[in-house]
Amino acid sequence: MPERSCLAGAGLSLALVLGSISGLAEPDTVGFREHVVPILNAHCVACHLTGLEQGGIALHARAAHGNLVGVRSEQSGLNRVEPGDRQASYLYHKVANTHHEVGGEGEPMPMGGGLDPELVEVIARWIDAGAPAE
Numbered sequence: 001m002p003e004r005s006c007l008a009g010a011g012l013s014l015a016l017v018l019g020s021i022s023g024l025a026e027p028d029t030v031g032f033r034e035h036v037v038p039i040l041n042a043h044c045v046a047c048h049l050t051g052l053e054q055g056g057i058a059l060h061a062r063a064a065h066g067n068l069v070g071v072r073s074e075q076s077g078l079n080r081v082e083p084g085d086r087q088a089s090y091l092y093h094k095v096a097n098t099h100h101e102v103g104g105e106g107e108p109m110p111m112g113g114g115l116d117p118e119l120v121e122v123i124a125r126w127i128d129a130g131a132p133a134e
């Protein structure tokens with residue numbers, strides 16, 4: 001009986017490990033609504049609400065995709081998001097703090113704090129996966 005519960009425990013940890021691996025969001029599994037919108041809501045929307053604020057970009061769930069993908073940035077010659085190519089996407093450079101290297105200006109985003117590298121990578125993978133709308 002003790003052996004059995006031990007096995008059950010091992011099975012449970014394996015399931016947890018596999019669950020967290022799939023949660024890492026491989027490029028082809030990063031969803032906009034599931035993975036990117038929560039980041040925008042938690043770290044960006046407070047300042048980028050209507051699009052009339054500095055930066056000129058509303059980032060709430062209904063507006064964000066249309067304001068990002070294929071739209072020229074105000075601060076650089078790059079599009080905010082170029083599907084499939086993080087390096088050509090100004091959004092990526094703003095959160096990775098490499099925006100000055102691509103001719104951009106201003107602070108890294110989110111202004112005043114910066115973004116956890118894991119979250120930067122989620123945004124980058126979503127872009128590399130073609131920046132799907134769902």
Ligand code: HEC
Nearest residue numbers: 043044047054055073074075091094105106107109110111
């Ligand atoms: C505290 C307020 C604040 C927060 C939070 C914030 N921003 Fe900004 N954002 C600004 C301001 C102000 C500017 C314009 C000045 C600058 O770039 O430094 C800007 C500019 C931008 C630009 C440039 C737009 C363009 O077209 O050139 C992008 C992209 C951007 N923000 C994305 C984000 C993202 C993504 C987040 C969340 C991860 C975020 N911002 C969080 C205030 C904020």
